[in-house]
Amino acid sequence: MRILLSTYGSRGDVQPMAALAVALQAIGAEAVVCAPPDAEFASLLDRAGVTLVPAFSSTREWATKAMASPSTFDLPRRAAEIVAAQYDAIGAAADGCDMILAAGLFPSTAAACAVAEQRGLRYVYATFCPIWLPSTHHLPHTYRGHALSEDAPDIQTLWAENAQTMQTIFGGGINDHRVSIGLAPVANVREHVFTDHPWLASDPVLSPWEATDLCDVVQTGAWILPDNRPLPADLLAFLDAGAPPVYVGFGSMPMSAAQDAARVAIDAIRAQGRRALLLRGWAELASIDDRDDCFVIGEVNQQALFPRVAAIVHHGGAGTTTAAARAGTPQLVVPQIGDQPYWARRVAELGIGAAHDGPVPGVESLSAGLRTALAPETRERAAALAGTVHGGGATIAAAMLVAGIC
Template sequence: MRVLLSTIGSRGDVQPLVALGLALRALGEEVRLCVPPDFREWIEELGLPVTPIGPELRSTGRARPDAAPPTLEQRRQMLEGMVAAQFETIAAAAEGCDVIVGATVLQIAAPSVAERMGIPYVFAAYCPAVLPSPHHAPPVLGMLGDTPAAADADLAELWAKDARRTSDTWGALLNARRAGLGLTPVADVRGHILTDRPWLAADGTLAPWPDPADPHVFQPGAWILRDERPLAPEIEAFLDAGEPPIYFGFGSIRAPHDLGQVIVESARAHGRRAIVLRGWAELSVADDAADCLVIGEVNQQALFRRVGAVVHHGGAGTTTAAALSGAPQVVVPQMYDQHYWARRVDDLGIGTAHAPGAPTAASLTRALERALQPDVRTRARTVAAAVRTDGADVAARRLIAT
């Protein structure tokens, strides 16, 4: 079997597919990935071939959060170029493949390419909130002015609005390309992308599908890439020099220019040291004090087991890695599914959900105060024991049987 794994997004979107790819390869299958060029070198070092799609994305993390949004014409050109690139690149990458697995709702072209080739297409979500349900609201598209749904919100109307917006944004572009391939028009773009049999690659303890009797959603568990890399000597030395520090990392999201100082002040307010991940925003701290260490890409699985708490943006991968380590969490959500993960961390009692938006030293200090309580750490360790690590293997076997 030849499998194409396709996504457009940050490392949190790509890494689960890499885990699935390695699981498939271990079972003797041939795997290719179609992902942004930022990740090509890393994936090819693992022995998996890559077809890069679109421009590098890393620069988006360094853009100012208050930068002016694109004009309507710029946005139209951007979307048109994205769809064209997807149809051309994914079609080429899928040549000779027997199935396509797509992750993230930006997979505009992949299901149509699979349909034209006459092969199966599987959509994988990393969070329940991505999939329509009467039990939860759609993801929060903050760049479009959305805010987290109120407790008494009409969920059916929110999902209907989400479907209309998806079709309004992508429908004409998608159907123009489908017409060129001799395919019929699509009325419900979101349903076309998600399919009527989506997979939910999320841990059943952290993020269970709200209707376990639903036969339409297959939940194999989170696709976790086993990381065997040692920690750098400077990190080991820092960890050994005192009590467990607080880890701060915000992945690929944009960050306020003063976030580095906010981080340091909140850690010091609790008498703690800080490890700060630069991330795509190139975070830094204002001084070179011995109680702070700024690092680059790191083995989270090894590091999180040795920190006092993990403060992060609420990506699915980071949330799962922190939960698996048994470290208390503070989630500072900004957009999309991050609000869901913040609520789950809070509801499970394994950490604290910070209010959406940019944190202040005072707000982050208060959030850490709760997360550092002994009962939270005890609960985090209990939940860690329930998190499964075989999701990619389960999914790989299911895919082979498709």
């Protein structure tokens, strides 16, 4: 069996696909990943021994432009471009495949759905956070320029509005492309792409799915890629030279709304009497002086690093939140976009850290969050929760795919 895993997004979208591919290969299936050709993603998949077929373009280039001028970003037009370009890329990757599992940006999953439909392949839609899926237990995501109705009689009405909003934003480009390749247009693109049986690849302790008649969801658990890489010698030397530092990393977030994020973070950490460890990331975080209490790193093994730090300050991506929770290390989440406010809220609700109010941290606001994250009781709760967050979701999902449970 040959299975195509398709995604377009950040590292948080690509790494789970690598985990699922490894799990599929372990039970004798062949897995191919169609993902953005960014060097960091290519390196990740290469380390995992997974074949990469490149998506239409770099995610970093696209995301940086989108976040730099969100008010002028034409989402319907750009979404239509992604559908058409990804259809070609996914179509090339799907040669010889028996099925497609798709995650990531909605236009990309719509393209994968069209490829599967045209070729008569099995198709599974997956997401890494429950907020995107219709439910009576949470409100729909709000798109720019499409606020939720304040006078809606119930949450079902709001989810019906969400379907219409997605049709307005994405439907034109998706249906124009469908017609161009000989497929019929669809009246509800959300329902068509998500299918009536979507998969949720998140940990049920961190993000439980509550049953609802709006959506029949299969929750597999988080897809976590084991990482056995040693930490670099210079990083180990820094860690061994003093008390555990506070880690700050915003991953694939350019942090265009918080240009002074490194200075703010370092000042807040020093105010707590702690050392700082900065992940350079897409925000290009850097030290602000030559003091030896701050160290800057590139991409490293989070699974090895996170248990060795005092707290983890991050943007609230699903992958980083899960990795920090599994390490038993307190978190301070500074959410930027998408599902990140959800993860920030869950960290606070579980008592394993703090949620920053808004995307732009100041020294005072970050210091307040750090006081909560560094409190002994927060560390105790984080350590206790760690043993309940499991890493076997990819194995479960792989077995289901091979068995045809989808």
